[in-house]
Amino acid sequence: MTVDQEFSRLEDHRLAVGRGRFHESVRRADLAHLRVVRSAVAHGRLDGVDVAEAAAVPGVLGVFTAADLPDGPPIPARQPSPGIDFTPYLQPPLAREWVRHVGEPVAFVVAEDAYVAEDAARLVDVAISELPPVLDARRADGTTVESLAGVPARVGTIDTGYGDVAGAFDQAATVVELELDTGRHSAMPLENRGLTVGFDHDTERLVVWGAAKVPFWNRNVIARYLGVPDDRLHMRESDVGGSFGIRGELYAEDLLTVWAASRLRRTIRWVEDREEHLLAANHARQQHHRVRAAFTPEGRMTALDDEAWLDTGAYIRTHGAVVAALTAGMFAGPYRVPAFRSQVHLVVTNKMGVGTYRAPGRFQNNAAREHLMDLAASRLGLSPEEVRLRNLPTGEETPDARPMRIFGAPMLLDGGDHHGHVTKALATVGWDTWTARAGRARSEGRAVGVGMAAILEKAGLGHENAVVSVDTSGGVRVAVGSTSVGQGAETVLAIAAAEVLGVPPQAVRVVLSDTDTLHDGGGTFASRTTVVAGTAVHQAAEQVRDRAARTAARILQAEPEDVVVRDGFAASRHAPKRQLPLGALAQAAAAPGFLRPGEEPGLIARSTFSAPTMTYPPGVHFAEVEVDTDIGEVRVTRYAVTYEIGRTMHEGMARGQVTGGVAQGIGGALYEDLPYDADGVPLVRSQRDYRVPLARDLPDIEVHLFEDVPAPGNPLGVRGVGEAGIAGAGAAVMNAVRDALQLTAPLPRLPLTQATVLRAIRDRDAPAR
């Protein structure tokens, strides 16, 4: 049965009517508030923390420093990276001996009232002997770090590739190269980070609201830190105001808040303010790339070689080296590259740590590579689309396993005909009309340009568990380890069960990531919810359906194959009038006579799906911009994305993922940056200074989802769509600006702030030296 895909999301039944389950809505009589005291200094030796004055403020329940905390391990990295030891680079929950970035937690206050906590936090005296901050990853590379026990600033290098790169460059007819800096961004979900942690006096358990992304992993780490069994913590389902990869990672503040609740045996709420968010929630993106490509006279790429430095900030965050691994591993994008090398050096500095923000690595590597493709097109005298088409694999060449691995798994290009996708994309958006319109505008003296970016995306990683059950009233429940981070996970997973069980999605109750409901769960990241969790739900639902059919067959004295489960009933196709409700079948399936030996009573099934490899769909971004050459301001006037989604579970939500991603990507391309001054003090400390796109800054975004090549690696055929909209945005906008300004040189950096654009215009107009 097919499901009406355009029904409202299940989440909307509460979010549209003001009943979102955000953690700040939790009411508790014993609520107290936590406020973190942070380092105002970028780098230094922590000489002492004097809490006496703060502790004396009426209403303060406690002021704590590292000395009060358990001697537990630092915040661990979730994903190991073979050959790199992250241990020396991990962050303690509160600074002990050193502070390594402005905003690093040094102490915290708990008080009856949030205002009092903030007042008292200002009275904590922190003495620091300052050291010079390190603020440039490339310059730091090769040095050692006193405040990290003398280890090298370079944490490690992800080095990947294949083929004879040096040989290809020796033979090359044309070599193009460029250097590109990408700015320091953050995801800026609208809801700030925060947690509410209740203490249950009867059971001594800690109940956590507001966890996101990877609650099971976070639970286990926090339990380890407190020295209690995992089960002492109960992470509850919550709504979260956006994650985009950064919210829901484990931060120092999570450990502190849960520790405070267990220590004070009260409900503790921690909510950061926007300044703290800018200082101490994961940053992202900042890289310097040096890339070159070799071409034949016909414009065929024979080699691609990139070296990049990732400014990973003060500490290695929970993702470990994921950003670097995706930057390096996916640098070649969709192209046929006979010889390839990509190295990414992770280097620590004295800035906030870098994490995975939506399309980590690809926002940057697509920008570097696709800008290089445009540069190559200029040098080779080809159009930008032509140079891409000449280097994209056709249907005959795919599926193709690149002779390299990514996260230890093979990299199988399973997205079908990349050449065909781009050809279809050009026709679908009417690319000829875009270039013609821009040309006309330029002939009228306006700085209008268009740019494209061919991308390779990836989705689905790791495993997820699902339990699907039908209760005796006929109610369907799905329990999954993924979390909702505001992307509509509940709805997609309800659809996955509903279409198998023949019930409307609205009849399915989805329990996301309640650590008391499931033993284990993966979480929500890497565009994986639909692919991995959706598949686990689909498989479990199939087992439930088969069991319902088998049970009904016995009652109806029919063959199980003849039983149809639909609309909450089972019936034999030979006697469709005699319908058995699912609730009654659930009851029957629990009766001894219906049970096979060892079988769990009732209509219930569990399934785990483990993605053996990621799926790699193609996509294309198209941008049109107009530059105000007097002030260097860029306006995006038209935008389109094509993407091979495999199969769409819910059209409106899938489009929303793309348009939302494009908006964030345009912000990253034009405005967003987190600069530091020479003392290592962040210059952007409020939303006012971190400009994100508003409705007036964006055109309507065209989204074309192709369903030409279902993903072979999962039964739903889905490919995930969470990052498709942002991954190519920096690249397409940069190429459009270069076209608008008719530059022969490449642009040096993202974001394309007014200053950067004005400088590019000046360089263009400068007389050749």
Added chain:
Amino acid sequence: MTTDTSTAAARRDTLARPVDQDPADPSGPWDETASRPTVNGTARDVREEPRRLLVDALRKDFGVTTTATSCSDGVCGTCTVLVDGDPVRSCLMLVHEADGRTVRTAEDVLASEPGLSGIFSRHHAIQCGFCTPGYLVLATAMIEAGDPVSDRTLREIVSDNICRCTGYGPIVAAFREIAQVHGLWEDAE
């Protein structure tokens, strides 16, 4: 559409401190001020220290859950409420400034304009839903202002608030339908 753009921090430091406060001791004690705002139809006496922001008092004293903060700086509009009918950033207003005034949050506008939810949902104008209460209030302000709107003015209205999830297109579409339903839509431009 929104009034007041000073920063919350500045207001807290300059306006909120009672004159007899020892400036060396920011921790109080604070003299409490009595005020009587009407929130979502109910007038209630509140005694709060004078620096208490309206948004915090709404949650603390009036049981409001929809009005939330993000930037606390007047930029994002997540905290938007109607004060005597005008959209106001409740993170920039002190609760005693609402004394004797009428405050309406998303809870109230949903009761008076129940159709808004369905329109938002149908257009997929909700992803995480954190911005939704602010936009519902903004939409109500648009309806009650009664001025004709076009596509361009709608983009401007929606630009009062920040949404980090949708890319705005769906929100603009929802506002357009709301304008049409209320006879405010001016097609020709």
